[in-house]
Amino acid sequence: MQRRTFLKLLGTGVVLGAFPKASWSGVPVQGRVIVVGGGYAGATAAKYLRLWGGSRLEIVLIEKGTTFVSCPLSNLVLGGSRRIGELTFNYAGLDRYDIKRLHDEIQAVDADKRQLVLSDGDRLGYDRLILAPGIDFVYDGLPMLASAEAQAIVPHAWKAGPQTVALRQQLEAMPDGGTFVISIPKAPYRCPPGPYERVSQVAFYLKGAKPKSKIIVLDANPEIVSKKGLFTRAWAELYPGMVEYRPNSQAMEVDVARKIVKTEFERVRADVLNVIPPQRAGRIAQTAGLANIDKRWCEVDFLSYESRVVSGIHVIGDAVSSALPKSAHMATSQAKVCAAAVVALLAGNAPDPQPVFANTCYSFVTDRLAMHIAHVYRYDTAKKIMLPAEGGGVSERPTEQEGQYAYWWAQNIWSDTLT
Amino acid sequence: MSRRLAIGLCVACCALPTGVSGDDHVRVLAASCAACHGTAGNSVGGTPKLAGLDRSHFILQMQSFRDGSRPSSVMHHHAKGLTLQEIEQLADHFATQPRLAGQAPRPLGGM
Numbered sequence: 001m002q003r004r005t006f007l008k009l010l011g012t013g014v015v016l017g018a019f020p021k022a023s024w025s026g027v028p029v030q031g032r033v034i035v036v037g038g039g040y041a042g043a044t045a046a047k048y049l050r051l052w053g054g055s056r057l058e059i060v061l062i063e064k065g066t067t068f069v070s071c072p073l074s075n076l077v078l079g080g081s082r083r084i085g086e087l088t089f090n091y092a093g094l095d096r097y098d099i100k101r102l103h104d105e106i107q108a109v110d111a112d113k114r115q116l117v118l119s120d121g122d123r124l125g126y127d128r129l130i131l132a133p134g135i136d137f138v139y140d141g142l143p144m145l146a147s148a149e150a151q152a153i154v155p156h157a158w159k160a161g162p163q164t165v166a167l168r169q170q171l172e173a174m175p176d177g178g179t180f181v182i183s184i185p186k187a188p189y190r191c192p193p194g195p196y197e198r199v200s201q202v203a204f205y206l207k208g209a210k211p212k213s214k215i216i217v218l219d220a221n222p223e224i225v226s227k228k229g230l231f232t233r234a235w236a237e238l239y240p241g242m243v244e245y246r247p248n249s250q251a252m253e254v255d256v257a258r259k260i261v262k263t264e265f266e267r268v269r270a271d272v273l274n275v276i277p278p279q280r281a282g283r284i285a286q287t288a289g290l291a292n293i294d295k296r297w298c299e300v301d302f303l304s305y306e307s308r309v310v311s312g313i314h315v316i317g318d319a320v321s322s323a324l325p326k327s328a329h330m331a332t333s334q335a336k337v338c339a340a341a342v343v344a345l346l347a348g349n350a351p352d353p354q355p356v357f358a359n360t361c362y363s364f365v366t367d368r369l370a371m372h373i374a375h376v377y378r379y380d381t382a383k384k385i386m387l388p389a390e391g392g393g394v395s396e397r398p399t400e401q402e403g404q405y406a407y408w409w410a411q412n413i414w415s416d417t418l419t
Numbered sequence: 420m421s422r423r424l425a426i427g428l429c430v431a432c433c434a435l436p437t438g439v440s441g442d443d444h445v446r447v448l449a450a451s452c453a454a455c456h457g458t459a460g461n462s463v464g465g466t467p468k469l470a471g472l473d474r475s476h477f478i479l480q481m482q483s484f485r486d487g488s489r490p491s492s493v494m495h496h497h498a499k500g501l502t503l504q505e506i507e508q509l510a511d512h513f514a515t516q517p518r519l520a521g522q523a524p525r526p527l528g529g530m
Contacts, residue, residue, distance in 0.1 A: 333451040407465065412456065
């Protein structure tokens with residue numbers, strides 16, 4: 001590692017005394033593992049590498065932002081029952097794990113040399129690299145939405161943060177009797193039930209504040225992607241007459257200034273327009289040549305999450321190509337399988353040949369009522385993929401009790417990921 | 420960070436041999452329960468702590484989630500997806516985890 005990079009790592013203020021303990025004292029480290037991306041997947045991987053790998057690993061976490069904003073619960077900001085600041089954290093809770101934290105955006109991966117190229121051109125070597133790049137938006141079909149100016153008018157709000165707040169402000173400014181239009185991309189996208197939870201949250205707000213308003217859902221999919229029966233019933237019972245659902249309605253064109261969406265069938269005018277664009281693995285996965293499936297998602301070995309294209313590089317979280325739901329819980333479960341496998345591989349052992357883990361997604365349909373979909377996933381040795389085990393399923397109906405549990409799910413996964 | 424937790428975590432990771440597949444299987448599975456039950460079963464609240472639960476109590480609860488004799492909001496969907504052997508391994512795993520205070524990260528607030 002070059003001196004400047006070393007200084008940058010020190011500059012994060014996290015390393016004092018903790019910095020390269022092992023390498024300084026001359027004790028050979030078993031290897032350096034670099035994790036790129038500090039979302040649910042990346043932060044969890046860094047923590048569990050330490051828990052399971054012990055002190056002989058050198059662990060570096062590289063993340064461009066200094067704050068973590070949770071996508072789970074962020075739809076409640078649109079509904080008005082949460083503020084984004086309640087979902088925003090820093091990374092200080094991970095400092096106790098002796099993780100070297102670098103807030104930087106990497107330029108490239110040099111897989112042959114097993115090095116990363118940092119923003120200023122410095123290089124950082126690794127023994128194993130774990131990429132948790134999340135998603136990027138694909139604007140090929142909707143180039144008019146690619147700019148920051150366009151997104152100020154038509155936000156995606158599909159990465160929690162300023163756009164979530166902007167969309168909430170637009171809803172607050174909308175007159176009673178206005179129309180909220182949401183465009184949902186074809187699956188796979190981040191958080192399968194998320195768009196429908198968003199519809200429910202906007203309906204919750206409008207029912208209370210602007211009851212003459214309407215919601216039009218333009219879904220590129222042939223039907224509601226997740227918890228279909230539950231959402232359909234919740235909209236009919238809680239928000240009668242408010243939500244119009246239109247399947248097979250992919251956004252083909254957007255008139256940004258006039259907030260008009262064109263589908264194959266119609267032109268729909270909105271007062272507040274939310275277009276969730278199609279998605280693919282985050283930028284660095286693309287530039288490193290890992291996104292081999294449809295040029296969008298990364299194919300991995302589900303025993304270790306090592307890329308099927310480039311050895312020594314693992315990919316976890318939403319960027320992975322699979323039939324697995326792109327959820328926060330899933331991202332943390334993949335991170336744990338990956339961390340255990342990396343520890344095993346560096347010690348010369350084989351990873352667990354049959355990983356099993358749990359996944360749950362809660363969705364809120366009001367400020368208090370929530371429902372779940374939950375499955376255990378099990379590795380299928382013949383198909384070499386993770387498949388849902390028998391016995392999983394969805395809630396019978398949304399309840400206040402599950403609203404409480406969903407809130408505590410968030411508290412516990414934040415704790416597990418960030419402390 | 421509380422001193423107790425630091426020591427607890429250290430014990431937890433030193434006590435477990437690394438890189439052994441059989442252990443990894445239950446350890447990773449158990450860790451996937453953390454989204455609701457906290458790291459190493461030390462829930463920050465709302466859900467039961469699993470750390471330090473009596474082995475037979477644990478197995479009985481999981482069996483009654485499976486057969487429906489204990490009504491549950493979500494646990495039946497998890498318990499039914501596990502093998503009996505995994506339930507026993509999970510019971511052993513959680514029984515040996517030290518019971519600690521859960522650590523909730525503090526939101527930064529604002530906006």
